[in-house]
Amino acid sequence: MKLVLIGAPAAGKGTQAARLVKHYGIAHISTGDMLREEVAKGTELGNQAKTIMAEGGLVSDELIIAIVQERIKQDDCKNGFILDGFPRTVVQAEKLEEMVALDKVVYIYAPDEVMLERLTARQTCPKCGATYNKLFLPPKKEGICDTCNEALTQRKDDTVEAGKNRIATFHKQSKPLVGFYGDKGILIEVDGTMPIDDITKAIIAGLDA
16 A cells, blocks of 8 residues: 655654554555654765754655655565655656556645644654654653663744745645546545544545545
């Protein structure tokens, strides 16, 4: 199964991707995580992406397409994958079509104010990458990762100002993907304000239909 997850920042893509990966036994490809790894390693690509990401912008199509093209060739993608964070534009979606035939595209939607509130409450473990949210998915011990006891941090692009920019960027560049994939008859739309378990059930029901 080859899937794409669409949704504005903090719509719940990462949480649902982790659950779908487990349910279907497929690879999770998060372009955001891949870029952050490059930034952490201090690679040429990472240095190019660092400034843009800190301001809530998007890296160039060429960079991201090159990364994805290499990633989907790896062995763990043989049974399928979930792309989370790509494509972000119709141009990228057209490029992806040249690389692979998708089975379904899941669009998780929520009001802007909900996503902004979630964004600024989000915390991440710098060691294992686990994501928490003070509002609805808090760690058992405040500020500490449940898995590895590391102190949680807030991403630089999870501030109110950067969050507003990221949501505005989504509407401008990524929202047209909903129509693009809707016209192809492979789009599933799910309400991201429902409880997490209900969102998962709705996505799986749509995929298995």
